[in-house]
Amino acid sequence: MIFRVAITGLGIVSVLGHGAVAVAEALRGGASGIGIDPERKRLGFASGLTGLLPPYTPTLPLSRKQRKTMPDFAQWAAEACGQALLQSGLEPAQIQNGETGIVFGCDSSCLAAVEQASLLLEKKDTGSLGSGLVFRSMTSCISMNLGALFKTQGAAWTLSAACASGGHAVGQAAALIAHGRQERVLCGGAQEINWQSMCSFDALGAFSTRERSPHAASRPFDADRDGLVPSGGAAALLLERLDLAEKRGTPILGEVAGYGFSSDGESLSVPGEEGLGRAMRMALSDARLQKKDIAYVCAHATSTRVGDAVEARNIAALFGDRGVPVSSTKSMTGHELWMSGAAQVVYTTLMARHGFIAPNLNFHQPDEWSARLDVVTDARPGNIPAALCNSAGFGGTNAALVLRFPKP
Amino acid sequence: MTDAEVLERANAALAKEFELEGDRMRPEADLREDLDLDSLDTVDMVVVLEQEFGIKIGKDPAIASIRTLGDIHIYLLQKKQEIEKNAG
Numbered sequence: 001m002i003f004r005v006a007i008t009g010l011g012i013v014s015v016l017g018h019g020a021v022a023v024a025e026a027l028r029g030g031a032s033g034i035g036i037d038p039e040r041k042r043l044g045f046a047s048g049l050t051g052l053l054p055p056y057t058p059t060l061p062l063s064r065k066q067r068k069t070m071p072d073f074a075q076w077a078a079e080a081c082g083q084a085l086l087q088s089g090l091e092p093a094q095i096q097n098g099e100t101g102i103v104f105g106c107d108s109s110c111l112a113a114v115e116q117a118s119l120l121l122e123k124k125d126t127g128s129l130g131s132g133l134v135f136r137s138m139t140s141c142i143s144m145n146l147g148a149l150f151k152t153q154g155a156a157w158t159l160s161a162a163c164a165s166g167g168h169a170v171g172q173a174a175a176l177i178a179h180g181r182q183e184r185v186l187c188g189g190a191q192e193i194n195w196q197s198m199c200s201f202d203a204l205g206a207f208s209t210r211e212r213s214p215h216a217a218s219r220p221f222d223a224d225r226d227g228l229v230p231s232g233g234a235a236a237l238l239l240e241r242l243d244l245a246e247k248r249g250t251p252i253l254g255e256v257a258g259y260g261f262s263s264d265g266e267s268l269s270v271p272g273e274e275g276l277g278r279a280m281r282m283a284l285s286d287a288r289l290q291k292k293d294i295a296y297v298c299a300h301a302t303s304t305r306v307g308d309a310v311e312a313r314n315i316a317a318l319f320g321d322r323g324v325p326v327s328s329t330k331s332m333t334g335h336e337l338w339m340s341g342a343a344q345v346v347y348t349t350l351m352a353r354h355g356f357i358a359p360n361l362n363f364h365q366p367d368e369w370s371a372r373l374d375v376v377t378d379a380r381p382g383n384i385p386a387a388l389c390n391s392a393g394f395g396g397t398n399a400a401l402v403l404r405f406p407k408p
Numbered sequence: 409m410t411d412a413e414v415l416e417r418a419n420a421a422l423a424k425e426f427e428l429e430g431d432r433m434r435p436e437a438d439l440r441e442d443l444d445l446d447s448l449d450t451v452d453m454v455v456v457l458e459q460e461f462g463i464k465i466g467k468d469p470a471i472a473s474i475r476t477l478g479d480i481h482i483y484l485l486q487k488k489q490e491i492e493k494n495a496g
Contacts, residue, residue, distance in 0.1 A: 063427060064426070064427045065426065065427065065449070068452070069448075127451075127454065127455070127466050127467065128455055129455075130451060130455045131448035131449070132452070
């Protein structure tokens with residue numbers, strides 16, 4: 001890397017709460033954002049479990065005209081970006097230039113597609129569809145809307161890589177800055193939660209059916225895990241060239257020090273044995289750090305049988321048995337899918353800022369592989385000088401990010 | 409329905425759709441300059457008026473020459489017969 005990349009703002013619209021303060025408290029307290037959507041049960045879902053996003057008062061109110069072209073998750077992304085910009089102290093005029101970009105991770109916009117098709121079948125007239133649906137239905141709805149909203153003039157694209165979308169988005173945004181192509185990039189991930197976008201995923205039998213105790217349903221690394229809980233929201237980071245951030249005297253929340261990527265080159269749905277490990281090693285090498293420098297691994301672990309076991313083997317292979325504290329925030333949030341890789345960066349930054357490692361809820365009984373991990377079961381106080389965030393997705397795409405933090 | 413009622417309903421429907429304050433809804437108001445409506449908003453304006461009055465506007469070429477709120481009023485009054493037949 002040529003330039004170092006600072007995190008100078010973050011924003012979060014999460015099932016754990018709204019904004020950094022509420023979410024940091026929820027992470028420390030081991031809260032759960034998971035509940036039941038009765039509509040899913042009526043519609044024949046195997047599981048009604050889902051992340052539940054609490055209503056919020058926006059930091060950045062959007063007009064009806066702005067909302068017309070934005071699905072709910074793009075509005076959440078705008079809100080998260082609004083929070084990040086506010087924290088960064090950057091004025092609108094400072095981002096309305098070609099040195100400021102937007103890179104978000106997202107891999108669907110299901111509801112608008114369903115709505116436009118249903119409406120046309122009913123009306124038999126494309127004129128009655130109005131102007132908003134075409135913009136809401138594209139996967140790039142996030143970056144196109146945010147670009148028009150914040151008037152940035154640099155990079156503007158949405159990256160699709162299944163459940164690693166958010167991780168790759170942060171990594172590629174950091175790379176644009178590191179290589180001197182952009183001075184700052186608003187980046188992150190966003191994920192819709194509606195049942196329409198989840199029904200065919202439910203069909204795969206990948207979701208936990210532990211409906212009697214929703215807060216215990218997502219149990220990454222636990223021997224009794226029975227699947228993931230779909231969830232969503234939006235996470236945003238304002239990444240900035242470190243020297244420029246220091247020059248303007250803004251607080252440095254952390255650094256994106258390394259980005260590693262890989263793909264398994266194997267299966268569509270079954271994670272490969274070594275791909276994630278290669279991404280983790282690449283991220284460490286990119287950050288010029290050793291494994292001993294990493295104080296915490298924010299795992300991808302989604303509470304699926306195969307995925308968690310593969311990740312546990314990869315973490316143990318790299319760090320040695322019980323070689324590094326590990327937790328999966330998905331035990332609290334459920335699996336935020338496209339958003340998750342970026343959300344983990346936000347959550348980990350909050351942990352580092354407040355001097356604790358968030359617990360991995362519901363880890364009661366290790367299996368053969370997680371027994372080799374130091375899984376954090378209660379919030380653990382301590383400094384995090386550097387952390388590793390993993391994400392992985394369908395098709396075997398993997399992203400790993402190394403973050404470095406100043407002392408809290 | 410009186411002419412005044414047609415205009416009142418049109419103004420109310422457009423004000424709601426585009427979040428326009430009542431005092432901006434003057435006949436001489438230029439859609440682009442004064443009401444900040446762009447070509448995409450024109451697409452939605454047609455949908456709103458069709459729904460409000462139960463009429464068919466579609467890709468009527470007359471819409472292309474509309475510049476002001478007053479032009480919309482004139483257009484609607486020209487279709488008043490259809491409006492009275494369909495509007496509830």
